[in-house]
Amino acid sequence: MKIHIDIDCFFVSASRIVEPSLEHKAVAIGGRSDTKIFNKDAKNQTVNFENSGSFVPTFYKAYEKKDDDIASFTDANGRIRGILTTSSYEARSFGIKTAMTIREALQLCPHLIIKAPNMSLYQKLSHELHEFLCTKIPLVEQASIDEFYGDLSGWVEDKDIPAFIDALRHEILHALKLPVSIGAAPTRYIAKLATTYAKPFGSKVIDKYNFDAFVNPIAVGNFAGIGKSMKQKLSAVQIHTLGDIRKRRGTLESWGPYAKDLYKRVNSEIDAPIKTTHRRKSIGISRTMDPLYDRVELKRRVHIIARHLVYAILKLDVIPTVFHLGIRYEMNQRSHKNISMAELFTEKKFDSLCLRLFNEADSQKRLKVINLSINCSSFTRDSKKELSLIGFEDEKKMRELTEQTQVLRERYGIDTLKWGSEM
Ligand SMILES: [Mg+2]
Structure with missing residues (x-):
């Protein structure tokens, strides 16, 4: 079986490690342009490089930022600028969403605590989690800064997988203070889908016995790889759920290679191997x-x-x-x-x-x-x-x-x- 591991609201979880008082509070991370490297008196900085997907540089020291309060999002004219990149589950219960402007978010939740991003800290934690996972699972692939895939075939027997991934997420929390959710399934695509439904801090195993019951009712937009335009195309032919996709092989095949491939991914007919090394391009x-x-x-x-x-x-x-x-x-x-x-x-x-x-x-x-x-x-x-x-x-x-x-x-x-x- 393949597993997919995803850190729950990663940037918020990371700031809670540095500042434990943020635990159980409505917290969000605000994004803004990072122009600090241009300061003439710049000293001892770390810099974040464009992340082309899977690569996480490991050579930056985490550093403490002092400008992590709402004042840093206020410009010279007193206007609050910037958008939210991540929010805690407590904040989400107020309707706070990713990509919302900070101003809108504060209207919905006036006591929302907004922190500036700290990419160096995220990179450090991501690297630590990667290292930790490599000690627990033979094949680990880093898919993004907060997402990993692992292959448990030949390592953990299928019947032991529920207990294994459940223990794993508790070990990660204990060792690194990071809450993660883990999905397990016969393919990486379904494992990723399972993680979505395991959140927050949960685990979910999809096997041949519960596959249909789990997959069929899910809305097409929740499957990785189905974007806005594909969703519209599917909706135009009355395909709204993954179960609908599974019933319409002919329709999808007639749309060309991408849709044909999509059908197979949803139906668990194809998989991609876990790649353990990434060469940055x-x-x-x-x-x-x-x-x-x-x-x-x-x-x-x-x-x-x-x-x-x-x-x-x-x-x-x-x-x-x-x-x-x-x-x-x-x-x-x-x-x-x-x-x-x-x-x-x-x-x-x-x-x-x-x-x-x-x-x-x-x-x-x-x-x-x-x-x-x-x-x-x-x-x-x-x-x-x-x-x-x-x-x-x-x-x-x-x-x-x-x-x-x-x-x-x-x-x-x-x-x-x-x-x-x-x-
Ligand atoms: Mg995540």
Whole structure:
């Protein structure tokens, strides 16, 4: 059997570890743009990289934030800004939902406690849970920051699975103070579905005896992989529940490969193996900011993003060969520039490259910028592309310098060495 483990309202649960007084209270985590890396006096910070699905960086120290109260969501004009990313079950009973604005949420629940996100803490806890699970189950796959799959086949006998997963969630709570819910089923898709119905802090096993009774009444929208448009398409032909899907094989097959596959996932006819290793395919940083016109300041921010990316790229020990810089302007305008370059990776070269990409991408010079993103991909370790040998010896020296810089930054923080152009 496969199991799916999901941390209950993860960000709230994480803040309760740091602040136990939040237990049993209506708590929510507010999201807002994180532009702190651009502060000129930035010191000892950790930075969160765009998470491309399953990868969780493990090299950031958790740190305490002091600005985690409602004041940090209030702008200079006294307006409360930001949206909610997570809420506790106590808050949900007041109608609080994910993606609600903080202002709306406070109208529904005036005593709601709102905390700022602490990505470094989440990454640390996620990593700890991953490590813990690996000691308990032979095959563990991390699916997102708070979700894991495991394969119990040949490890725990089917009849012992209910007791095993029940014990597991109590062990996790005891060891890491994280409440999780666990679903078990013959396939990962049904296990994930079972977890949804086990929440909060519960476990649920779906086997051949209760499969029909469990799956059939569930609304199609609750199955992972059925989005808004698929839901509409199904609804148009009177398919509203998973049981309806199971009765309409022909209809789904006639819609092409995705729907055909969906039918099989719902019907537990196919499964995907548990993948224990993940190779990251790209790494990037994106920052949303208050609309900014000043190009000098924007370029300074490009340098800063570049410096943080260099740190991560060296940590990952990869050589990216495709670089992407994206700009989002006010009035919904966008622009981007890509470049491929298969050369030795050095900080100096990467920094100049990012600046060049920015200059080329910045096609709407009269508009204010609201988001900057840089993404690096096609790592040579994966693609086995040969690096260009032109100027290789000179570059090796630059590479050594880059590596020495990294040693210092690992010891003293990413802000230890900055570029003159950032100051
Ligand atoms: Mg969760």
